[in-house]
Amino acid sequence: MKEAKIDIAVLLIFFARPKQFEQVFAVIKEAKPSRLYLYQDGPRKGRSEDMAGIIKCRAIAFDIDWNCEIHTFFQSENVGCDPSEYIAQKWMFQTEEEGIILEDDDVPSLSFFPFCKELLKKYREDERINMICGMNNTKICEYTPYDYLFTTSGSICGWASWRRVVETWDEKYSILKDPFNLKQFKNYLDSFMEGASYINTLRRHQYAGKAYYETILGSSMHLNHRLNIVPAKNMITNIGVTANATHSVSDIRMLPKGVQRIFNMPAYELEFPIKHPPYVIEDKEFKERIDRVMGKGHPLIRYYRKGASILRRLKYKDYKGLKKSLLRLLRIK
Template identity: 45%
Template sequence: MKEALVDVSVLILFFNRPEPLEQVFAQVQKARPARLFLYQDGPRSEKDMPGILACRDVVSQIDWECEVHQLYQERNYGCDPSEFISQKWAFSHTDKCVVLEDDDVPAVSFFSFCKEMLDRYENDERITMVSGFNVEEQTSDIMEDYFFTTNFSIWGWASWRRVVDQWDEHYTWMDDPQTVAQIRTVIKERGYRNDFIPMCTRHRTQGKAFYETIFWAHLLMSNGLCIVPRRNMINNLGATPGSTHFGGSLETLPHGYRRIFTMKRYELGGPVQHPAHIMEHVAYRKRAYKIMGWMNPMIKIGRSFEELFLNLRHGNFRFIMQSLNKRILKWMGKKAYK
């Protein structure tokens, strides 16, 4: 049995897709972390069982000394609240942890990078999380190996129990008009997506924990910073028809979004070079929001027309009709996007 190489905890979330999970776990095998937390949602029906069992076989290939924890659900909870459940479970057993979903393929050095960041900033409450995904692929206007931003990605991340313990799963902050008003001001000032408050309202009404808005709300209310590597360290395989949040195909994605799913990932080239000061890289945040089309209606409109053209060219008429129906319902106030 080989020795562990990185003294870090890693949570892996998966369901019934062994193919992308194999790519993720191949990188985990190379990194050999000291602790694994394996979370799997339960089957929706018997049809899910072959994929579920195949995934369990993938993550059983542990050939190094490793402390393994498993939480395999017997019933299906869905993506939400499964993500929240799994993260609260893992962080109840470890004070800092890396989190990967079954389509987040990390660089091997992502684990040692997270280990160093988690140890270095463990008691610095200004820092909320470590992210492995850089939406620019490479950020050219800094010399160090990472920087700080109020924008973050959940495609491969790490954090501390001190952060997760403060998550407000019941959105009780929404009962305080002053807090809501302040968050609206911060969103406007930063140019963040303007549907965040309505999204939190919908999630609260549904009565289940959506960890993404819970995490975002905590970041906003704590004025937290995220560590992002200068060069991207994560590939996301989620732009496939079988994924939870995506219904199209990579070939019909607008170019601006397609590059996000096809960019390179990089390994660290040597010892981590640290920034001299803890300050937000404001220019990166503004560029990232532009790339995502947040608060940039002309970019969103242009990408919508590009997506329509690409789907027409590929004959995806059913997808076009479904998308049009969703937009009409949204305009009528009868449907809201998550």
């Protein structure tokens, strides 16, 4: 049995996509973290094929050839992506003060692990920092002389954080019951995004009665006035466009070209030592770049992409996905 190469906890959230998960775990085997937290959702009702994928993924996860402390949380029934993500993350941080989170379609570069380890230590007690992202949706920020930047944006495709952050998460969205502070929150959001739209999303998620970790994590960042760390060069390849993807399409051709670039982006290796920024200052140039990539604050881009998505689904005969797109466009849940 080989020794662990890096003393860090890694949470792997997976389900029933062995082809994707195998690529992620291949990097895990090379990195050899000292502690693994394995979370797997259960089979969906009426989907007999799920069990085959679940069994294959579990076999991949247990193919461990190094000294590693293993923790498991396997659901017997399907609870869904939400609240699975939230459940899994809360579970790991009950034991760990800090750690890395990877899903079954987040393929990291090998240097992502020491990158996270060093920054987790450096900013451990710094309440200004929310999380360390692995993905840079703009691919490369050639303008910065440092290896990472600070932003209110950021991707949850491979990230790391601390228990101190998770303890501030509010799955009840208590801000929605506080008229004065909700107004202050909206005014704050309006300075750089559509505050009313974001708050409406919080209301929908609260009404659904289950934990949507994306808005729980995001609202916590804003309400505590924190910043995310993003690498100057992308360190995660998202391979999530598959036939059984949860939050994407089954064929990348159905996505508008501006969105296609986010998937299968190359992951770069970092050269050490890390070049740290001397100050914690929000990078406004990055914010402008990523907002354009994601269509935030650019209504023409957003509506063009919605139209392009519908036309592409028609072209490739994805009528089920087309129905979902139209309902989403009309904000019908």
